[in-house]
Amino acid sequence: MKTTVIATLIAGIFIAPKIGSASEQGSTNIKLELLPLVQVKGEQYVSSTIEKEMRKHNLPGLSVAVVKNGQVVWAEGFGLADKQTNRKVTTETLFQAGSISKPVAALAVLKLVHEGKIKLDADVNQYLKGWQVPSNEFTKSAKVTVRQLLTHSAGLTQHGFPGYQRSSKVPSDIGVLNGQGNTGKVIVDKQPGEGFRYSGGGYTVLDLLVENVTGQSFVDYTSEQILKPLGMTNSTFAQPLSKHLWSQASAAFDVNGNQIEGDWHVYPEQAAAGLWTTPSDIALYVKAIQSARAGKTVGPITPKLVKDMLVFHDNDWGLGPVLKNYQQGLAFEHGGKNKGFTNVFKAYADKGDAFIIMTNGDAASPVMRELQLAISEHFGWDFSRAKKVEKYTFSSAQLKQMVGEYIYDKDSQYLFELTFDEQYILAYDPSRDRTNRLIATSEKSLIDVRDGLTVDIERNDKGEIKALIWSGQYRFVKNSL
Numbered sequence: 001m002k003t004t005v006i007a008t009l010i011a012g013i014f015i016a017p018k019i020g021s022a023s024e025q026g027s028t029n030i031k032l033e034l035l036p037l038v039q040v041k042g043e044q045y046v047s048s049t050i051e052k053e054m055r056k057h058n059l060p061g062l063s064v065a066v067v068k069n070g071q072v073v074w075a076e077g078f079g080l081a082d083k084q085t086n087r088k089v090t091t092e093t094l095f096q097a098g099s100i101s102k103p104v105a106a107l108a109v110l111k112l113v114h115e116g117k118i119k120l121d122a123d124v125n126q127y128l129k130g131w132q133v134p135s136n137e138f139t140k141s142a143k144v145t146v147r148q149l150l151t152h153s154a155g156l157t158q159h160g161f162p163g164y165q166r167s168s169k170v171p172s173d174i175g176v177l178n179g180q181g182n183t184g185k186v187i188v189d190k191q192p193g194e195g196f197r198y199s200g201g202g203y204t205v206l207d208l209l210v211e212n213v214t215g216q217s218f219v220d221y222t223s224e225q226i227l228k229p230l231g232m233t234n235s236t237f238a239q240p241l242s243k244h245l246w247s248q249a250s251a252a253f254d255v256n257g258n259q260i261e262g263d264w265h266v267y268p269e270q271a272a273a274g275l276w277t278t279p280s281d282i283a284l285y286v287k288a289i290q291s292a293r294a295g296k297t298v299g300p301i302t303p304k305l306v307k308d309m310l311v312f313h314d315n316d317w318g319l320g321p322v323l324k325n326y327q328q329g330l331a332f333e334h335g336g337k338n339k340g341f342t343n344v345f346k347a348y349a350d351k352g353d354a355f356i357i358m359t360n361g362d363a364a365s366p367v368m369r370e371l372q373l374a375i376s377e378h379f380g381w382d383f384s385r386a387k388k389v390e391k392y393t394f395s396s397a398q399l400k401q402m403v404g405e406y407i408y409d410k411d412s413q414y415l416f417e418l419t420f421d422e423q424y425i426l427a428y429d430p431s432r433d434r435t436n437r438l439i440a441t442s443e444k445s446l447i448d449v450r451d452g453l454t455v456d457i458e459r460n461d462k463g464e465i466k467a468l469i470w471s472g473q474y475r476f477v478k479n480s481l
Contacts, residue, residue, distance in 0.1 A: 098336025106320025158201030163265025252340020
């Protein structure tokens with residue numbers, strides 16, 4: 001879920017309209033049948049459409065692009081970009097990318113590395129001017145490096161950012177880092193390199209790094225050196241968005257489908273959350289990486305850069321994107337969430353296949369999961385597969401014994417609260433104001449019916465629940481108080 005002066009953001013960048021119609025970019029004749037990701041055996045499911053699921057979940061607009069064998073074979077917009085003007089979503093509609101900004105912004109950092117202007121494993125403070133990563137007990141024996149910032153292992157705080165209403169005063173990069181905006185001061189509170197912890201604050205430091213090393217604003221440098229060379233002419237890191245692009249931008253909508261005040265929030269934390277783009281432009285980023293992986297340089301993306309980018313670090317993180325090994329091969333991917341925008345892309349590294357989904361709603365996740373499953377099944381990919389499970393029934397006493405607060409054993413700031421109703425076991429995440437709905441598949445396991453994540457139940461010698469382990473790796477201990 002990062003620049004200097006606001007005037008710098010607004011000035012100096014013009015985005016030309018995309019050349020070519022949607023039909024020239026890819027077919028709009030693909031019709032998919034959507035089904036739930038998790039399917040309980042014995043229950044009957046009726047397939048749905050993108051439009052029906054959007055209405056069901058209060059999602060006003062969605063845009064999608066699919067790459068097959070290195071070509072965009074499907075690019076289409078659905079629904080509304082603005083309810084007040086009844087403007088429709090098209091393939092040229094701009095969406096806030098949220099954290100998909102990070103892997104694109106990482107290209108700017110990696111370009112500087114490969115030009116010899118910075119070193120991945122050097123102390124980042126040697127490149128920073130006007131602000132330094134604060135020294136404390138955690139940085140005495142290990143300094144924060146560029147590699148750690150890219151891979152969320154620098155020990156820095158601030159998971160994400162809420163953005164600012166367009167009428168609000170927006171802080172500079174340094175203001176954000178010093179806690180002078182609507183989030184806390186970015187500090188190191190565990191030893192750098194000790195392990196993974198997602199940090200938008202770390203990517204805000206990278207904003208400042210790029211500006212200090214290049215002498216340009218983050219907007220100008222990424223526009224000239226990354227976006228334009230890749231042909232991403234419908235993309236910009238400008239925050240606030242330039243006025244001439246307002247009519248091309250989608251508004252943001254809350255979980256009830258209501259257009260938020262001011263249409264969208266402003267994110268000065270550009271590398272972490274500030275990119276405006278389209279699925280078709282993200283497809284260009286994806287295709288360039290796939291081409292470089294195959295040995296061909298595309299714009300600033302070289303085979304050497306991609307080789308370094310796609311090396312696994314802690315928690316399956318590359319230098320920018322998330323990495324995952326599917327049966328069909330290595331993939332690079334990332335999700336993105338800003339206020340009123342929810343997005344995802346997934347791409348195979350060694351073949352020219354990928355999909356990108358961008359939406360303008362906080363209620364988009366169920367639609368996106370079903371669409372990812374439908375796309376994967378339609379094209380024969382293994383990004384997503386239906387999970388067919390048998391439901392196990394806990395007794396009332398067993399359910400009551402599960403109720404309580406669970407705290408992440410590696411970082412006490414992450415927790416969730418477990419309750420239940422007549423149908424589901426409910427896990428409420430207060431940090432994201434989100435409730436996950438779970439069912440039991442055995443006495444020892446649960447599954448999230450929306451996203452298919454598995455949860456293992458750990459018990460003590462007395463049979464009492466001690467912890468819940470999400471996805472086989474994130475252990476949340478039950479609070480005994």
